[in-house]
Amino acid sequence: MNSLEGRLQRCAINTATLGHREPLGTTLDRIARAGFGGVAPWRHEVEAVGATAAGRQLRALGLTVTGYCRSAYFAAPDEAERKANMNANIQALNDATEIGAQCFVLVVGGARGVKNGLAGARAQVQDGIGELYIEARKLGMPLAIEPLHPMYATDRSVVNTIRQALALCESIAPDDNPMLGLAIDVYHCWWDPDLVSSIAQAGQAGRILGYHVCDWLPDTRHMLMDRGMMGDGVVDLQGFRGLMEQAGYTGMVEVEIFSAEQWWKLPQDKVLSVCAERLQSVC
Numbered sequence: 001m002n003s004l005e006g007r008l009q010r011c012a013i014n015t016a017t018l019g020h021r022e023p024l025g026t027t028l029d030r031i032a033r034a035g036f037g038g039v040a041p042w043r044h045e046v047e048a049v050g051a052t053a054a055g056r057q058l059r060a061l062g063l064t065v066t067g068y069c070r071s072a073y074f075a076a077p078d079e080a081e082r083k084a085n086m087n088a089n090i091q092a093l094n095d096a097t098e099i100g101a102q103c104f105v106l107v108v109g110g111a112r113g114v115k116n117g118l119a120g121a122r123a124q125v126q127d128g129i130g131e132l133y134i135e136a137r138k139l140g141m142p143l144a145i146e147p148l149h150p151m152y153a154t155d156r157s158v159v160n161t162i163r164q165a166l167a168l169c170e171s172i173a174p175d176d177n178p179m180l181g182l183a184i185d186v187y188h189c190w191w192d193p194d195l196v197s198s199i200a201q202a203g204q205a206g207r208i209l210g211y212h213v214c215d216w217l218p219d220t221r222h223m224l225m226d227r228g229m230m231g232d233g234v235v236d237l238q239g240f241r242g243l244m245e246q247a248g249y250t251g252m253v254e255v256e257i258f259s260a261e262q263w264w265k266l267p268q269d270k271v272l273s274v275c276a277e278r279l280q281s282v283c
């Protein structure tokens, strides 16, 4: 396997990594200037400047949009909220198209407050993705289900493994692999005893649409906001990328780090330079 040395053009920055501390335009300029080939922006940032303007800047900078973050939840406590979320997701699909995203990333929602708990939430997720998939097909915008670590099953996602996400894809869109697939994030999946076979299976199905990296800190202090920089934790990142490439993944490596107490307190250009160094040395 080739290292990523000298290949930052194959790497992308999820804007969450910089802490959403400045307008999108400034962030995009920084990321391009630092030599990265791609970016994954968030909805609130794109909506603040408008998708048309964001798309224009992205094309001018030559940045690939590895994914558009992210869906509103498909599982909801009541019908009004479910419907509002669906409408927001349809609008976001249009914006994803406008900015030229390679996929729209789905974080599906947790079980809290949902009728029939976990099973009820999973049923709503299946139905909701099915409904959004019809809209996505009209626009030709692929949907990438991102399985989240099971610690988020209450509040963020009842889809928790690669295999479970793959089963959803096969059930909703059996013959349509480019339009419904997965974003695989090392933070959420590194612990999975079925990792090797799951990634191979997802690759064989042609359904891997994105690859996100950070690291799992051995002394994690916060469930959401304490992801580690690559190389600072326990994940075998080179091994993980090897599995992705063996599975046929040729897309970008996207850095996504939520780190309220550490990385978000440092100057953005410093964070980008450490990302670049670690991508090339430990990923």
Ligand code: ZN
Binding pocket: 146, 183, 184, 185, 212, 256
């Ligand atoms: Zn991710």
